[in-house]
Amino acid sequence: MKIQAAARTEKAEPLSTRDAYGETLVRLGRTNRDIVVMDSDLSASTRTQLFAREFPDRFFNFGVAEANMIATAAGMAASGKIPFASSFAIFEAGRAWEQIRQSVCYPRLNVKLVASHGGITVGEDGGSHISIEDVALMRILPHMTVIVPADAYETASAVEEAAAFEGPVFIRLSREKFPVCFSGPCQFRIGKATRLREGRDLSIICAGLMVSRSLEASALLSGEGIEARVINCSTIKPLDEEEILAAACDTGAVLTAEEHSIIGGLGSAVAEFLMERHPVPLVRIGIRDRFGVSGKPAQLLQRFGLTAEAIVEAAHALLRRKESHPELTPPP
């Protein structure tokens, strides 16, 4: 498999995934009259406000009432509209989970759930607002597609793909600007992971903010003579099983990295799949069964071990396990 997208090497300005969402919505709204947008009093933060300004007739604010927003979106979808409903990740996936289950996924309706403020980088607002569970909550639902874009470019493409796709989609965005991973506009495909870097010693399978951290870590590892394959697994569901199986077979060691609980998210999805298909030494980087706390995003990433250095350290331990289990490593 050829490397699909070149990782950006020179320093570029970080870009906001939620800005990319808001701008893409406006673009889509100009050509598709069926797109409607909803929010529950967070339109300035989620950037749906951009759509509201240009298409006030197709924007609906429901106030602080996420459950009502989601079920109303379902009713609109049942009548042929393509609703994008936004809130913060914990309120969208958490507060309105049962509405998403009953009224969106069970009837397999064409509702797009785009949640901002996913993960630990919500920062100062603290544990009540830091969503570490949203991906797990969405991934368990039949018919749901779950996407965690790596940067603003991929977000724009993912939002376009979600609009074109028939069925429920959850996209997780962030408050923080993300370092860019792609050198410009890129083509995201639902269910297709992207190999950003080639390597034979281990595979780092990552999503969201952790993609840029993983690329950083792979550069540090390379300096030590360790070559890591880096796979941007932006669709958490459906999982790109072919690419993940290839990673396990080719490199014999897998490290997952996500800004989410290690329970139920990307790490779980990869571990569940590989345990059945091709077990190899595996380590999950993520939030280890605890709530967030207030702090600056950079401090929290440090505190919760979501840094390039933490990935390097985990990679070392992983490689030691790989060496002590030669029966699990692929033939030369």
Add this chain to the structure above:
Amino acid sequence: MTVDATLIYALEEKARWIRIRILKMLARAGSGHTGGSLSAVEIITALYFYKMRIRPQEPLWEGRDRFVLSKGHACPALYAAMALAGYFPEEELMTLRQLDSRLQGHPDMRTLPGVDFSTGSLGQGLSVANGMALAARLDDKDLRVYVLLGDGEIQEGQVWEAAMAASHYRIDNLCAILDFNQLQIDGRVSEVMSILPVGEKWRSFGWEVMEVDGHDFSQLLPALDRAEEVKGRPSLIIAHTVKGKGVSFMENQARYHGIAPTEEELKRALQELGE
């Protein structure tokens, strides 16, 4: 307004037909919700055989009026009305709740065309109906959306979120009907969690509220017609009903909320209904 006696007689006969099928299919299924299905019979009959513009042979016709059975557990009444209207053969009613049946224990829009929305988890239907009504408005479609709420159901907070939104967005192509049979699984609504004063609550949320005897077509039909004339705000018809209506030993009995009649009970019930 007076309603044509012939029309009323015809609807009453349809309601009787529906009641009989509800009891038969529930007895066959061996489980299901009898009381709240029987209380909703006239309301659903009035919608499917008087008010709604539907094409049973073309169940997904875009211009149809929509019906959301928010109290999804009353689906035996909906299924029987649909069979009578010609959506599917009457015999299929006897597959209720069986493996691979299109007549799921709670309505599933994906298995049974003509069911406008999948329901079962209480409290979500009014929001869904708002979404359908707003979509119709965006598309300049002249269709109306009807939603049937249970009285216990409006204890759900989401109902009031939706009530607020319907009024805020001046949704007037929507008519909600409350099946006010005064009983829920655990007993009297007034004792479990009072919803009174119910009319005042909805009025204070900006709704046009009407109250009728929910088993009397001469009251139901004019209320449904009047709701169509209300502009700039949503309408609610509070339908005073009797849980288990039509079967003497089931009437006003909370225990018939979630159980099906036994063969013996079915026999007695059918006798009462003249079957």
